[in-house]
Every structure is written in C-alpha cells, then in structure tokens.
Amino acid sequence: MNCKLCQEDFQLSVTIGQLVFNKSQAKQLLCPECLNSFVHLKGALCSGCGRQLADSIPTKSSPLICLDCQIWQNQGYHLLGHQALYVYNQPLREYMSRYKFMGDYRLGIVFQKEMRQMLRCSVKDKQIDFVIPIPVSKERFLQRGFNQVNPWLLRSAKDVLEIFNHSKVDQSSLDRADRLNTPQPFVIAAKQARLVAGKRVLVVDDVYTTGRTLYHAADCLYQTGARFVSSASLAR
Numbered sequence: 001m002n003c004k005l006c007q008e009d010f011q012l013s014v015t016i017g018q019l020v021f022n023k024s025q026a027k028q029l030l031c032p033e034c035l036n037s038f039v040h041l042k043g044a045l046c047s048g049c050g051r052q053l054a055d056s057i058p059t060k061s062s063p064l065i066c067l068d069c070q071i072w073q074n075q076g077y078h079l080l081g082h083q084a085l086y087v088y089n090q091p092l093r094e095y096m097s098r099y100k101f102m103g104d105y106r107l108g109i110v111f112q113k114e115m116r117q118m119l120r121c122s123v124k125d126k127q128i129d130f131v132i133p134i135p136v137s138k139e140r141f142l143q144r145g146f147n148q149v150n151p152w153l154l155r156s157a158k159d160v161l162e163i164f165n166h167s168k169v170d171q172s173s174l175d176r177a178d179r180l181n182t183p184q185p186f187v188i189a190a191k192q193a194r195l196v197a198g199k200r201v202l203v204v205d206d207v208y209t210t211g212r213t214l215y216h217a218a219d220c221l222y223q224t225g226a227r228f229v230s231s232a233s234l235a236r
Contacts, residue, residue, distance in 0.1 A: 108151030
C-alpha cells in the first residue's frame with residue numbers, strides 16, 4: 001500500500017473482516033509511522049479553548065483558563081468550552097494541507113470515527129440540540145468540492161451559517177495579528193434564525209488557532225438568539 005500522506009509504501013495490517021465491514025479505514029490510508037506522529041491532547045487543558053497547559057490540575061471549582069481565553073472574557077465573550085483531539089503539530093499540518101488544500105477527500109475518513117465519538121460525547125454532556133459546521137465560501141467550495149468538516153459531522157448537523165464576505169482570505173495565509181483582526185464573515189442562512197433561537201448548539205471547525213473564527217460564529221449565533229454555544233475541532 002502507498003501512504004496517502006508520506007507517499008511511502010507500507011504493509012497493510014488489517015484483517016479480511018475489517019476490510020469487508022469497512023473498519024480500520026485510517027490504517028488503509030496512512031502508514032503506521034504517520035498515524036503515530038499525531039499527538040493527542042492530554043494532561044491539563046484550558047477549559048476555554050482546550051490548549052495544553054502546564055502540569056496544573058484543573059478542578060470543577062477552579063478550572064484552568066489560559067491568557068488568551070482571559071482576554072476573550074475581558075472583551076465580553078462567553079468562553080466556548082472548546083474541545084479538540086490532537087495537537088496541531090507539523091504532521092497534522094501536512095495532513096490538513098493534503099486533505100484541505102490539495103482536496104484529497106479520501107483523507108476525511110482518517111479521523112472520522114474519533115471526531116464523531118467526541119461530538120457525540122459533547123452533545124450528550126452539554127445537552128446540545130444540534131451541531132453546526134463552520135462553512136466554506138462558495139468560491140472555496142467550487143475549488144475544493146467539499147467542506148472539510150462534513151465527513152466528521154453527526155446526523156443532527158445543520159447548515160445554519162453562511163459566509164457573506166466573498167473576498168474572505170484563508171486564515172492559513174494570515175499571521176496571528178491579522179487573524180484576530182478579521183471582520184465578521186458570517187450571517188445566518190435564510191430561514192434558519194428561528195431554528196437557532198433558544199437552542200444549545202455545538203460549532204465544529206477543523207483547527208482552532210486564535211479562536212477568532214469560532215468566536216465570530218458564536219457571536220453571530222448569540223445575536224440570533226442561541227442560548228448556549230460551544231465548539232469542537234480536530235486540532236488545537
């Protein structure tokens with residue numbers, strides 16, 4: 001087999017049963033070395049954004065909040081209680097580049113099972129009414145052919161948000177300061193406002209970097225009447 005990430009040949013180590021029942025799909029696409037290069041987020045995490053912190057241990061009475069999240073709070077934002085699975089390290093950057101920017105849709109299934117499991121737990125624990133994906137612009141959708149978060153979503157997902165700023169620049173091309181200063185790109189899709197009002201929602205993106213995109217989304221949803229907004233992503 002040829003690894004879809006590093007392009008090296010590797011020996012496929014799945015059983016006939018797994019192939020027949022479409023299990024262990026990640027092992028059919030990526031070599032063990034690439035799969036092992038992804039680092040799970042663990043240990044002490046910021047309760048606002050999921051960032052890995054020092055070895056302090058958060059408690060229910062004293063959750064850990066990083067400096068960035070304290071700044072968001074001071075600006076009047078409700079913290080997102082963000083959850084993510086992996087550290088956004090170089091191997092994961094390479095994965096996102098091939099999957100998202102080069103448009104290799106097959107790679108969406110690599111983390112599909114883990115993402116859906118995390119989202120199901122979040123929906124249950126936070127009493128979420130439905131999941132909302134961060135949208136891509138029409139131009140980007142025409143170029144790529146898909147929204148990269150869609151393979152990870154639950155059936156309850158609803159396309160509530162739309163991008164109205166069609167000149168929106170890809171976040172990956174901006175530095176931190178420019179990302180934080182980006183204007184609000186989102187609006188509520190036609191006839192979806194009543195769906196949001198009074199609901200608890202979970203917004204899903206691929207990567208949390210500065211948090212600007214997700215806070216824009218949350219701001220748009222709160223202004224439309226959402227009762228609670230949380231977020232999740234593959235990487236942080």
